[in-house]
Amino acid sequence: EVQLLESGGGLVQPGGSLRLSCAASGFTFSNDAMTWVRQAPGKGLEWVSAIDGNFGTAYYADSVRGRFTISRDKSKNTLYLEMNSLRAEDAAVYYCAKGVMGAPTPGDAFDIWGQGTLVTVSS
Amino acid sequence: DIQMTQSPSSLSASVGDRVTITCRASQSISRYLNWYQQRPGKAAKLLIYAASSLQSGVPSRFSGSGSGTDFTLTITSLQPEDFATYYCQQSHSTPITFGQGTRLEIK
Numbered sequence: 001e002v003q004l005l006e007s008g009g010g011l012v013q014p015g016g017s018l019r020l021s022c023a024a025s026g027f028t029f030s031n032d033a034m035t036w037v038r039q040a041p042g043k044g045l046e047w048v049s050a051i052d053g054n055f056g057t058a059y060y061a062d063s064v065r066g067r068f069t070i071s072r073d074k075s076k077n078t079l080y081l082e083m084n085s086l087r088a089e090d091a092a093v094y095y096c097a098k099g100v101m102g103a104p105t106p107g108d109a110f111d112i113w114g115q116g117t118l119v120t121v122s123s
Numbered sequence: 124d125i126q127m128t129q130s131p132s133s134l135s136a137s138v139g140d141r142v143t144i145t146c147r148a149s150q151s152i153s154r155y156l157n158w159y160q161q162r163p164g165k166a167a168k169l170l171i172y173a174a175s176s177l178q179s180g181v182p183s184r185f186s187g188s189g190s191g192t193d194f195t196l197t198i199t200s201l202q203p204e205d206f207a208t209y210y211c212q213q214s215h216s217t218p219i220t221f222g223q224g225t226r227l228e229i230k
Binding site: 035037044045046047050059060061062095097100104105106107108109110111113114115116 | 219
C-alpha cells in the first residue's frame, strides 16, 4: 500500500524545538518533490515548506523561514521538518505530501498525503 | 504572494444536485491550479490537477475548468460522500497558496 506516515509531533513550550519525520512506504521516494502542509485547528490548509526531488532545493513560507528546515534522506525514504523557536501560531496538524513533479513549481500537485501529526505549542 | 479566493465560503445542497465552486487568483497562474477535498479529521485528497485533469480514481462527476485567474470546480449529481470542504491551490510560484476553503453541507 502506498502511504506516508508522519511522526514526531507533540506538546512543546514556546521557543522549543521539534523534529517531524515522514516515512514513505509502498513507493520509491525517488525524484518527486515533497511538501509539508499544516492546518491549525478549525482553519484551512497552509503550505509550509517543500524540497525538490532532484537537487534538494528547499522552499519556505515566510512565516517559518529561518526557523524551520526541511530535508530528506532518500536512502531511508524519509522526509524531515526541523522546527525551532516554535510559536503559539505554529500549533497545527502537520501533513507531509508527495508531489507529482520534481519541483514544487510550476505545476506540482500533492497526490499522496500522510495522516498528519499534531504539534501543540503551549507553556 | 498569489492570493487565492474561493466562493462561496459555504454552500448547502442536496443529494443529486449540481454545484459549482469558484476560485480566483490575484494574478495569472496559467493552468497551475489544483483542487482538493477534505473530510473532517482526514487528510486532503487530490481531485483535479492542472485545472481540468481528473486524478486517477476520482469519480467523473468531478470536473474542473479555467485558466489565467478564474477557475471552477463542478460536481454533478452530488453523493452523500461529497459533503466535505474543498480547497483550490496554486502551484504557479512559491509560496504555494491555498484558497480559504468551501464547506459543502447537506441541505
